[in-house]
Amino acid sequence: MVVQGVKTVSTARNGIGAFILQCKRLDFHYCDWAGSSRGLKSFLTSPLLAEFTAKYPGIEFRVSPRPNRHPILKAYFINGREKAVCVRNLEKEQIVKKAEFLVANSGKKNELIRGKNVVSVNENVRGIWSPMHGGIKNV
Amino acid sequence: MATSQRASRSLCDTFSRAVAPRYVCRTCRSHIVQPNVKQIRQATYSTGARENRTSLRPKAWIQRGGQPGTAATYATTASRSQKSLAESEPSAATDGYEEAHTWDGYEEAHTWDGLEHVGHQGHWRDLPPRPQDDYEPWLVAPAAPVVDRNEFLGYLYVALVEKLPYKGQNPALQQTTTDRTLDESLPIDVSSLQIKLSDSGTFSHLEDKTGAGQGKSDTTAAEASTSSEGSSRPFEISVAAMEEQLSGARFDFSSPLSFQILKRFSQLSGFRVPDPVLNAVLRGNKTALEFVELLTQSSKPKPKSVAEALIMKQKQAFGVDAQPSSTSAAVEAPNKKNTPPKPLGPNVMVLSRRETPVDKEKEVGRWKVIERELKARGLPVLGHKVLAPQGEAWNETLKERRL
Secondary structure, eight states, rough: OOOOOOOOOOOTTTTTTTOOOOOEEEEEESSSSSSSGOOOOOHHSSHHHHHHHOOOOOOOEEEEEOOTSEEEEEETTSSSOOEEEEOOOOHHHHHHHHHHHHTOOOOSSSOOOOTOOOOOOOOOOOOOTTTSSSSSSOO | HHHHHHHHHHHHHHHHHHHHSSOOOHHHHHHHHHHHHHHHHHHHHHSSSHOOOOOOHHHHHHTTTOOTTTTOOOHHHHHHHHHHHTOOOHHHHHHHHHHHHHHOOOOSSSSSSTTTOOOOOOOGGGGGOGGOOOOOOOOOSSSOOOOHHHHHHHHHHHHHHHOOOSSSSEEEEEEEOOOOOTTSSSSGGGGGEEEEOOOSSSSSEEEESSSSSSSOOOOOOOOOOOOOTTTTEEEEEEEHHHHHHHHHBOOOOSSHHHHHHHHHHHHHHHHHHHHHHHHHHHHHHHHHHHHHHHHHHSSOOOOOSHHHHHHHHHHHHHHTTOOOHHHHSSSSSSOOGGSSSOOOOTEEEEOOSSOOOOHHHHHOOOOOHHHHHHHTTTTOOOOOOOOOOOHHHHHHHHHHOOO
């Protein structure tokens, strides 16, 4: 008896074959006057901005003032959700880390996984074990 | 309870009186003699308070021996208050007041004759100028500031020609450097002059060129005038010739001549040399051409907002706002700062103002529908200001360049 493989069509899953970033747009909002925007302004006027944006050509970056408000980074994800991070009084290196976090984020709601079993959606490539097939030992 | 408290207090008082020493120092004695505030207040605001107050005031300087203006000592203050308490009767007060009027040095004013002015005269800018207010400034700032490198170079050259000592045969240049100006009265051929440097590379003096007339080039000449008023005779000398003469030249900041040159340069250009630029030249031992470069950079208006700075950087990166090639050639060793910044990619959009909900509607194309409906209902339509993302302009520039 020949072992038959499981006939199935591969489902599209991010990271298998291709990885698409879930973040589609990242906004940098700053205030020209307020001191809490000092770090973001130095980030925007430094070469770090050009390096960062060149690293992610598939993401739209917008730089716009938001007067009399603390500086924020606002990410828009392809699942329709938005996430904003306040970067008041942060240095430009810290802001780069926050931007990296948002860009790499899935856009889903934050979920506490403690105490939950991790269930895989992948089927076993070996198939279901059967005592009647393969590797039968003669005692 | 209250009786016991009173009893204990009286016991403490008697005990303290018994323990206290017989001897009292002078300072403490004066303190003891001085009445407390309550007593003074009672004496002041008793019957006939107004008379008492008028009596106390002239008494104050009568106590100082009739010398108004001399500072009262602590002891006199104490004794004065004692006396004022003692003489608080109305009869005594009237006597003191009369005594004050009889003093020879004081004359009561009945009119305001002799006063310079009565009341506030107004703000100083509203008052007519006095002769001592008139002055001639050493530097008049022009309406349009100089931002061109070649103009700065020309003004520096003129300042050098005017202020450097001359060692040659031309009698028109033999006069002292302070009197020498390149005006119409002086028949000076600037192209025949050569700026000589000392062994250390600093400006030394002016000399005649060996082959006169060689310096005049047929190329496009930069016109440099001696003053902004236009009263002087403009002369022509090429930028290349000026750069050739000034290449490698430095300022000697230990010499007062450098101050004269820089002052004249400021007068000609109408541009004050900023301290940071002078500091950079002094500390970095920079050449005259580098000084001109620094001046050109510092004279440009600084961007006021981050959006403006980003737009300017982007223009620099694309070479839209690039300086002429002679600028980069003039600097002997270009440093890292002169390299153009890395441009932002086409995925970056810089907005010069806040993105409003109207802009969001416009972006998705819903605004025209909203506008039409607003007009149909007779409602005002706001948000006409177009949010022009600056990214579009430079993306178009890039596309044109690629084509």
